[in-house]
Amino acid sequence: MSGETISELMASLKSGKFTFTGELEPEKTTNLNRYVEAAKKIKGYVVACNITDNPQSFAYISSLAASYIIQRDSGLETIYQITCRDRNRIAIFSDLLGASALGIRNVLALTGDHTTLGDTPHAKPVFDLDSVQLIKMIRRIVDEGIDMNGKPIESPPKFFIGAGANPNAHPIEPELIKFEKKVYAGADFFQTQVVFDIEKAKNFLKETSKYNVPVIIGIFPLKSYGVAEYFDKNVPGVKVPKDLMDALAKASEISDKNLRRAKYDKINLKYFSNFIKELRGTTSASGCHIMSVGYEEIIPLLVKAAE
Amino acid sequence: MIITEQKSLEEILRMLESFRKVFIIGCGTCATVVQTGGEEQVKQMAERLKNSGKDVVGAVVVETPCDARILRRDTRNFKNVIQSSDVILCMTCGAGVQDVVEHLRKPSIPALNTKFLGIIEHIGEFYERCRACGECILHETGGICPVVRCPKGMLNGPCGGMYDGKCEVGGYKRDCVWVLIYDRLKELNMLDIYRSYKPPRDNSKLNVQPRDIIWVKN
Ligand code: SF4
Numbered sequence: 001m002s003g004e005t006i007s008e009l010m011a012s013l014k015s016g017k018f019t020f021t022g023e024l025e026p027e028k029t030t031n032l033n034r035y036v037e038a039a040k041k042i043k044g045y046v047v048a049c050n051i052t053d054n055p056q057s058f059a060y061i062s063s064l065a066a067s068y069i070i071q072r073d074s075g076l077e078t079i080y081q082i083t084c085r086d087r088n089r090i091a092i093f094s095d096l097l098g099a100s101a102l103g104i105r106n107v108l109a110l111t112g113d114h115t116t117l118g119d120t121p122h123a124k125p126v127f128d129l130d131s132v133q134l135i136k137m138i139r140r141i142v143d144e145g146i147d148m149n150g151k152p153i154e155s156p157p158k159f160f161i162g163a164g165a166n167p168n169a170h171p172i173e174p175e176l177i178k179f180e181k182k183v184y185a186g187a188d189f190f191q192t193q194v195v196f197d198i199e200k201a202k203n204f205l206k207e208t209s210k211y212n213v214p215v216i217i218g219i220f221p222l223k224s225y226g227v228a229e230y231f232d233k234n235v236p237g238v239k240v241p242k243d244l245m246d247a248l249a250k251a252s253e254i255s256d257k258n259l260r261r262a263k264y265d266k267i268n269l270k271y272f273s274n275f276i277k278e279l280r281g282t283t284s285a286s287g288c289h290i291m292s293v294g295y296e297e298i299i300p301l302l303v304k305a306a307e
Numbered sequence: 308m309i310i311t312e313q314k315s316l317e318e319i320l321r322m323l324e325s326f327r328k329v330f331i332i333g334c335g336t337c338a339t340v341v342q343t344g345g346e347e348q349v350k351q352m353a354e355r356l357k358n359s360g361k362d363v364v365g366a367v368v369v370e371t372p373c374d375a376r377i378l379r380r381d382t383r384n385f386k387n388v389i390q391s392s393d394v395i396l397c398m399t400c401g402a403g404v405q406d407v408v409e410h411l412r413k414p415s416i417p418a419l420n421t422k423f424l425g426i427i428e429h430i431g432e433f434y435e436r437c438r439a440c441g442e443c444i445l446h447e448t449g450g451i452c453p454v455v456r457c458p459k460g461m462l463n464g465p466c467g468g469m470y471d472g473k474c475e476v477g478g479y480k481r482d483c484v485w486v487l488i489y490d491r492l493k494e495l496n497m498l499d500i501y502r503s504y505k506p507p508r509d510n511s512k513l514n515v516q517p518r519d520i521i522w523v524k525n
């Protein structure tokens with residue numbers, strides 16, 4: 001993370017400030033107004049916001065187009081997610097130049113979920129590169145100004161390069177080695193998958209702090225008991241803690257809609273502000289990535305509550 | 308071994324619809340071992356076709372139908388009967404079928420589906436182990452092939468879809484091959500290889516299709 005500061009996210013992490021990032025998941029649409037509005041709401045509380053690239057292999061609007069429009073119209077800096085699932089190295093390279101020309105400065109380089117998981121399982125999975133190779137490719141584009149074949153790029157792009165990591169991985173050793181590979185390949189920062197169990201986050205940070213690369217821990221405020229149940233059942237390796245689950249279950253029984261909403265918010269604020277405070281106070285975490293898809297209104301409240 | 312599966316009789320009859328006189332060629336190598344095109348299966352097929360009203364004019368199990376020399380040798384004595392037939396039903400892999408067409412110049416029909424290059428645990432239990440990628444890297448992976456066994460073809464470790472040592476593809480039933488590779492290399496005291504960066508594969512060789520090898524004399 002040396003050299004010229006090229007994005008607000010980079011500036012924030014460089015300054016050592018505990019940094020919040022958010023996430024938006026534009027779906028099957030050409031109208032991004034709702035996401036632009038959401039971005040405006042969380043601006044000032046998060047420094048930047050991820051724009052997902054066909055998450056879970058559902059075919060949605062291009063993350064490049066969405067990253068550009070949301071950044072332009074909301075003023076919130078975006079983190080352009082790019083996966084290896086649908087594009088070979090030629091297409092990725094060309095999208096990266098395009099992204100830079102459009103003023104995108106942060107990228108998150110991921111392998112991507114497998115095509116068979118999504119709504120178009122008959123598609124051909126590409127995976128020409130894996131995430132480590134993609135990170136290395138971007139690093140060389142940025143640092144050396146050359147493409148994969150060593151050919152020079154006129155006005156090479158500048159990117160702040162992010163990588164994914166999974167503190168819930170089991171076994172964890174192969175994941176830790178992969179983390180190291182991503183560091184050596186040139187990752188500037190990491191954002192992790194969702195963690196509920198603070199001990200998992202702490203253990204992961206203990207193992208990865210020696211690399212001195214910022215790690216932003218992913219959390220997922222649960223909008224309702226239904227969301228929590230879905231998460232618990234369908235996201236392998238992620239267990240919603242029992243006390244949180246119980247509290248949400250109890251809140252789901254409140255019949256008045258507004259009271260129920262208020263209760264859900266209160267439960268989330270309590271659980272996650274404690275989580276964040278503990279992360280900030282006792283670990284090397286550089287920040288928190290709040291993945292609150294469809295529940296953006298919690299972000300300002302949560303960031304204030306965690307102060 | 309090339310692992311094949313027999314097509315259903317129904318499908319075979321559909322392909323044979325416009326033909327009456329059938330000559331059958333089996334395979335004495337892979338399809339014999341896998342029990343899809345050996346002596347026994349050829350005999351059974353002849354019976355089934357007769358019962359379905361076809362005229363089976365002859366049959367032979369060629370030792371290796373994918374080897375043009377052996378194909379010619381083993382069919383020499385059947386020249387006339389093959390000439391008199393309308394069609395050849397090939398109980399061989401796809402390479403065998405193509406060799407038959409090329410050298411015997413008769414309409415030829417595949418009786419088998421060619422599935423993969425694999426190993427035989429028992430008869431009836433076959434596992435894909437090689438995709439003939441042209442650039443073998445088994446020395447870097449503890450002898451476990453990620454090209455075949457990782458649906459994303461990862462080369463630098465498990466993806467985020469691994470949980471509990473299992474793969475996200477197919478609902479966490481199969482082992483994540485990168486965990487197997489990790490365990491194997493650890494056991495062999497070769498974790499340094501695991502740690503080392505693996506560059507993207509060179510697809511240029513694979514992209515020139517079909518691939519062929521022609522020895523050049525110096
Ligand atoms: S790496 Fe795998 S697919 Fe390629 S040649 Fe070796 S075993 Fe076959």
Ligand code: SF4
Nearest residue numbers: 457465466474483484
């Ligand atoms: S879970 Fe393992 S085997 Fe499955 S796609 Fe990911 S790395 Fe490959």
